[in-house]
Each structure stands twice: as structure tokens, then as C-alpha cells.
Amino acid sequence: MRRLIIRPGGIGDFVLSLPAMEALRAGYVELWTARPNVSLARFADRAYAIASTGLDTLGIIEPQPAVVERLAAFDSIISWYGANRPEFIDTVGSLGLAFQFLRALPPEDYPGHATDFYLEQAASLGAGPAGHMPRLVCPEVTHGSAVIHPFSGSRRKNWPLERFRELARHLEQHMPVRWCAGPEEALAEAVRFDDLYELACWLKGARVYIGNDSGISHLAAAAGAPSLVLFGPTDPRRWAPRGPNVHILATETPGQPIDAIPLEAVQALVYRITGDSQ
Numbered sequence: 001m002r003r004l005i006i007r008p009g010g011i012g013d014f015v016l017s018l019p020a021m022e023a024l025r026a027g028y029v030e031l032w033t034a035r036p037n038v039s040l041a042r043f044a045d046r047a048y049a050i051a052s053t054g055l056d057t058l059g060i061i062e063p064q065p066a067v068v069e070r071l072a073a074f075d076s077i078i079s080w081y082g083a084n085r086p087e088f089i090d091t092v093g094s095l096g097l098a099f100q101f102l103r104a105l106p107p108e109d110y111p112g113h114a115t116d117f118y119l120e121q122a123a124s125l126g127a128g129p130a131g132h133m134p135r136l137v138c139p140e141v142t143h144g145s146a147v148i149h150p151f152s153g154s155r156r157k158n159w160p161l162e163r164f165r166e167l168a169r170h171l172e173q174h175m176p177v178r179w180c181a182g183p184e185e186a187l188a189e190a191v192r193f194d195d196l197y198e199l200a201c202w203l204k205g206a207r208v209y210i211g212n213d214s215g216i217s218h219l220a221a222a223a224g225a226p227s228l229v230l231f232g233p234t235d236p237r238r239w240a241p242r243g244p245n246v247h248i249l250a251t252e253t254p255g256q257p258i259d260a261i262p263l264e265a266v267q268a269l270v271y272r273i274t275g276d277s278q
Contacts, residue, residue, distance in 0.1 A: 001026040004071070006079040007033045008050060009104060010153065011196065011215025012239070013114075014040060015134045015222050017080070020118035023130035024078060032081075039197040040136065040219075050081065059087035063095060071097050078125060080104045100125060106238065114238055133242045134222040138201035145176040146270070147206040147225075151185045152214035156233045156258070159212055163263050167210070170267055174276045175207055180216065208273050210266070212258070213239060221246045226273050230266065232258025247273060 003026035007014060014037045021031070022043045031044040032053055041047035050056065054067040059082075071077065076098055082088035083101040092099045106117040119130060150164040168177045180199070181190035193199035196219060203209055203216075204223035211217040213236075217229045221243030229241055231250040240248050249269055251260045271277065 001075045002028045002073060003030070003076040003078065004074040005029060005031050005044070006050065006055070006077065006081040007031065007037075008081045009034060011037060011040075012213075012218040012241075013104070015136075015215070015218040016114045016239075016242075017118040018043075018134040018136075018222065019115055019130045019132060020122040020127070023119065023122045023127035024125065026076065030074070036196055039195050040200070042137065042197070055081065058082075059085060059089075059091040063091065068095055068097075071095075074098060076100070078102065110238070112238070113240070113242070115242055133244070134218070135224075136197070136200045136219070136222045138197075138204045138223050141201065141205045143178075143202070143205045144207045145178040146171045146274075147178050147180055147203060147209045147220075149180045149209070149211035149214060149216045149220075150187070151181060151216075152212040154233075157213045157231075159230045159232075159258050159261060159266075163259075163266075164210075166263055167266055167270070171270065174271075175274070182216070208270055210270060217241050228266070228269055228273060230258060230261055232256060232261070245273075 005021055005024060007017060029044050031041045031047040032050045035049035035051060038047045038049055054064055078100050080102050083103055102121045106114050110117055115132060148164050148168060150161050152158055171177050179187055179190040181187040181192060200219040200223040203220040203225045206225050209220040209225045209227045211229055213231050213234050218241045220227045221241030224244055226245045228247045231248060233255055235254060236248045236250050247269060249261060
């Protein structure tokens with residue numbers, strides 16, 4: 001069977017749905033996704049950026065024959081893309097393409113973790129058994145630093161930068177500290193990677209990773225880095241990174257501003273993870 005999986009969305013959404021996508025493997029699997037996520041699709045035979053396929057023109061302009069021909073070559077198309085676009089659904093239906101649509105985000109009343117929601121979707125399509133933990137297999141390379149990523153996709157989810165800096169000053173008494181950031185995140189001393197898989201493998205080599213609820217935290221967890229992730233306005237019961245050594249520190253009251261997490265609590269948990277004394 002030739003199967004196409006279409007998974008739009010940010011880094012975190014992609015990583016949390018990795019177990020479901022891996023469970024949907026077939027004889028040949030191609031993945032279309034957001035451009036930054038392409039290098040993370042280690043399970044797929046081939047992966048392409050959605051923007052390079054012409055998919056986003058369907059339902060907007062007259063279908064391009066090359067796009068239709070490319071889609072028609074698949075026996076199964078499982079798509080988190082276009083599920084809320086009636087014009088897109090109507091177009092692919094009229095062309096007789098083998099689309100099956102999945103909801104991109106769990107409903108508000110879903111009681112469990114997002115990864116489990118995606119796995120349930122995959123199971124409803126006949127997927128085989130799968131693990132419940134996103135995993136990125138990386139080479140064993142250790143640099144032994146504490147790595148801090150102080151950003152996220154929302155300022156509301158960011159623990160204050162000055163507290164991260166104060167934490168770093170404490171940690172530097174025990175280990176080297178390095179910072180990482182994305183291409184549009186302003187932090188002069190940060191390490192930056194153009195390739196997310198290379199970033200994940202670098203994060204794996206950290207002695208400890210510390211960050212907010214962000215896509216980079218999901219990368220670190222999936223790569224297997226000892227990780228401490230801070231949560232404020234979002235619910236870790238649904239959105240926490242999953243990994244073999246993930247620690248979550250959340251505000252006492254769900255939805256409380258993240259700056260309610262005291263420095264002392266973060267510092268104590270970091271030292272518990274690394275085995276250092278304060």
C-alpha cells in the first residue's frame with residue numbers, strides 16, 4: 001500500500017503525533033508537513049514540505065493536474081490538513097481522492113493527553129500497536145551542558161527571562177550553561193540550528209534541558225534528554241512533553257501566570273535531576 005500522511009502544525013504538535021504516524025506505516029509512506037518538521041520524519045520513506053506540493057491550492061483555484069496526479073498515486077491519504085476547510089474537502093471528494101480526515105487538536109472535553117488522542121485516531125483507521133512516547137533516535141553524543149531555551153510560541157507561556165538568567169548563574173557553579181533559540185528569537189548568546197533533527201540530537205547530549213512549554217521542549221524530551229519543562233497557562237496533563245526522563249513543574253493553580261513558579265523550586269528540581277547539591 002502507498003500511503004500519504006499530511007500533518008501540518010508546529011513542532012510540538014508534530015512530535016506529539018509521532019507515535020500515531022509511526023503506527024500508520026504501510027508498504028510505502030510519504031509525509032507532507034510544515035517545512036521545519038521535514039527532517040524529523042525519520043519513519044517516512046520520503047518527506048516534503050506542504051508548501052512545495054501545491055496542496056494548498058486545492059479548493060482555491062482550479063486543481064492543477066500535476067497535484068491531482070500526485071495525490072491519485074496514493075491508495076490511502078490520511079490528513080490532519082484541511083479537516084476544517086469545507087471547500088478543500090469538497091474538492092478532493094469531487095476528484096475521487098482517497099482522503100480520510102482527522103481532527104488536528106483534541107476537543108476541549110477530551111480527558112487525556114494529546115498523544116493518546118492521536119493514537120486513538122490512528123487506531124480508528126486500523127493502525128497497528130504503537131508506543132505512547134514520541135521518540136527521536138539520535139547518536140550518543142554528550143556535551144554535558146545545561147541547555148536553556150527560554151522561549152515558546154506565546155509570551156504567556158514564558159517564564160521570565162531574568163529568572164532563567166539567574167538560574168544560569170547558579171548552574172554555572174556546577175556545569176557549563178548554553179542557551180538555544182530559534183531563528184526569530186532574540187538571544188545573542190544562543191546556539192541555533194537550521195535543522196530540527198540536528199538540534200534534537202544536540203539537546204540529547206545535554207546534562208539537563210530546561211525550557212517552557214514549547215516545541216523545542218518536545219524535541220528535547222523525544223530525543224531522550226533529561227528535561228525540566230515549566231507550565232503556566234497550558235495544561236500539562238494534555239500537552240506535557242513525553243520522554244523517558246521528563247520532569248514537569250507547573251503553577252499550583254492551572255492557568256495561573258507562569259511567573260508564579262519560584263526560582264527556588266526550579267533550581268531545586270534541576271539539582272535533583274543532575275544529582276548536584278545546591
